[in-house]
Amino acid sequence: MIFRALLGLVLVVLTLGPLGYGAYTLMDAKRNAPSRPKGGGEERVHIANVKTLKSLQAQPVMLAYGEVRSWRTLELRAPAAGRLVEVAQNFRDGAEVGSDASLAVIDPADPTARRTDAEAVVAEATAELAEAREAAQVAGQELQAAERQRALRAQSLARQKQLREKGFATAAEIETAELSLANADQTVRNRAQMAIAARNRIERANLGLKRANVTLEDAERGLFDTRLRAPFRGLLTNVQVVLGRLVSVNEKMGELVDPSALEVAFRVSNRQFSHLLDDRGQVNKLPVKVVLELGERKVEAPGHIERADAVVGAGQSGRLMFARLDADPNSVLRPGDFVAVRIQEESLDNVAELPATAITEDGRILMVGKDQRLSEHRARIVRRQGDAVLVRDVPFGEQVVLERLPQFAAGVRIKASLADEAPASGGPVRVAAAPADDGKIILEGKRRELLVTAVKSAKRLSDERRAWILGLLEQERVPRQLVERIEARIREARGS
The missing domain is CATH 1.10.287.620 (Helix Hairpins)
Known part of the structure; x- marks a missing residue:
């Protein structure tokens, strides 16, 4: 009986003790609350890289990919029927022949x-x-x-x-x-x-x-007509002749390609196509530069935009453009080469250049106020150039945050770290279409799989071109331009 009474007393003490301590703490907190500072501590200040917005005259460079074509290709066909009694030694694939050169002779008896x-x-x-x-x-x-x-x-x-x-x-x-x-x-x-x-x-x-x-x-x-001649200087391909063979009239014997008559066909999105039009809605004859990558070596050829395709193919988006190349006849560029096309657009006045990390998709940027607090401003995106963005409708002369980190928002106080800026020059600033690195990036597993799936499902690609692109995607470091091009096609397909 006594034991039970002691046990009950202990339980009552253990129950009332914490409750009393909590009540004492609460009363003490209320009593000392007016003497303590509000906020619970000092405000945290973040360090941010910033730059001063300057008005520039920029010259954007549009990046596209296309295929080299020849606009002067001749099918060499037998002008008469008979037996081949003479074939020139250079009547072979890849051989160069001069104008009016004799290629083959059919029995003239x-x-x-x-x-x-x-x-x-x-x-x-x-x-x-x-x-x-x-x-x-x-x-x-x-x-x-x-x-x-x-x-x-x-x-x-x-x-x-x-x-x-x-x-x-x-x-x-x-x-x-x-x-x-x-x-x-x-x-x-x-x-x-x-x-x-x-x-x-x-x-x-x-x-x-x-x-x-x-x-x-x-x-x-x-x-x-018993003698087959080359009407112009060019390179031979798809040659199909054997000495002593009987040929019929108009039978194909090969093809002659003029290496100096080259153009590149490339596709641009509707937004990019709008940048290639003048005030009258006509295609601007803008200069282009074609780049063919041969391992570590690059072959470049200048040219200019000549025309747009007459129709938009079924299931296609954007526009197919054609640019005529001013290539040297001795250049290694050949019809069928997959090349990068850099289109030099017209200069843009009163724009600011920002890194892509400083702006959102809808054009919001973080400006630095006089008290080092951030405020949000909406800019108008004019061009996207690789890792750079050209914007307008921004307060020139004020500082902008170069990288939007998760902890940055309007009202947050920062400590500005001014980034190095290049000295101003008198001419327009040429904005490159890609960052100044080796042009290659490392892909994550899911991103790589998405690109491979898109290439395999592309219906316009030939088997040879598809195999070449898949080989590039299998490498550890993949060309950045190729990745951006495929992802742009994926976005266009989803948008349509």
Whole structure:
């Protein structure tokens, strides 16, 4: 009984003890609250990299990817049928040939015989024409003689009539003179008809000579067509010739590509296409630079935008553009090369350049106030250039935070660390399309898988190009430009 009473007392003490201590602490806190500072401690100040916004004249560079094409490619086809009796030594894939160079010869025996026959026909027609001209000359002379004879007969009849009036001529003599005149008239008519026939013979001979010349020209053309020639200087590809092979008319024997007539076809998004238009909505002939990466070596070629495609393909987005290249004929650029295209846009005035880490997708930036507190400002994004962003509608001369960290927000106090700035120059600042590093990045697993899936599902890519891109994506460090291009296509596909 006593034990139970002691146990109950202990439990009561253990219960009331903490409650009493808590009540004492609460009363003490209320009693000392007015003497303690509000906020519970000093305000935390963060260090932030900042820069002063300066008005610049920037020249954006748009980055795109495309394929080199030749706008002057000729299919070499057999101009005649027959057996190949001669093939040039440089009639091979990749060989360079000059203008009017002989590439192959088809057996010329039959065309040579036809030309010989045509030459004989021309000679015969020429002789016939000469004979017709001589006959016409003789017929003209005979007509003149007949006309003179008729004139004499007419004079004789007139004399007989005068003598008849004087009684010195008989009626029989007058009748004889009239018959002689009639015969002379008939002779003149016959000679005139012969002259007309002679002139018509000349016309027929001329027509025969023309037909003979046409036949000769056709025979000479047939003989000329037995030799395959290169119409311009270029490189050969897809050559399919064997000495002694029988070829038919218009059979393809190869292709001739002009290495100096190159252009690049590249696709841009609708937003990028709007930057390539002038005030009238026409395509600007902006300068471009094509870059072909050959391992550690880069091949560059200048050019300019020439036109946009006439139609937008089914299932495609953006615009297909064509830029003509001012490439050296000895350049290693070839049709089919996958190249990067850097388009130099027109200069932009009154813009500021910020890193991509300083601005959100909708254009919000953090400005530094006089009391070193942050305030949010909305800028207008003009261009995105790799890791740089060009903006307008910003307070020039004030400081902006270069990197939006999670702890930064409006009202937060910072300690500004001014970043190094390049000295100002008189000309426009050229904003590169990619950061100044080796141009390669390391991909995470999920990001790499997403890019590989997008490339495998792309229907426009050829098998060779797809294999080449997948090989690049399998490397440890992947070209940044390639990643950005594929991700841009993915965003366009999702947006459509």
